[in-house]
Amino acid sequence: MTVAEQIYAIVKTLPKDQASEILAFAEFIRAKHLSANQPTDTVDSPMSWTELVYSLAESWATDFPTLEEIRAESGEDIRRESL
Secondary structure (H helix, E strand, C coil): CCHHHHHHHHHHCCCHHHHHHHHHHHHHHHHHHHHHCCCCCCCCCCCCHHHHHHHHHHHHHHHCCCHHHHHHHHCCCCCHHHC
């Protein structure tokens, strides 16, 4: 049995949310190795921050921090506009 077949056999038994995490991890590994093989002085089409967040959003589901949590961790006060 190939590695791909072994991974597929395991993923078939998982709930959808866990299978989505496996997919997100596999995409991360692929992107990591693809970017490692590209020259560092040029990047043809870098992924925008928005694309990255949306591609990972499903795997973060309930763990995605709110803007207030991000600011609190960085020591910034919550802006008056949000109150």
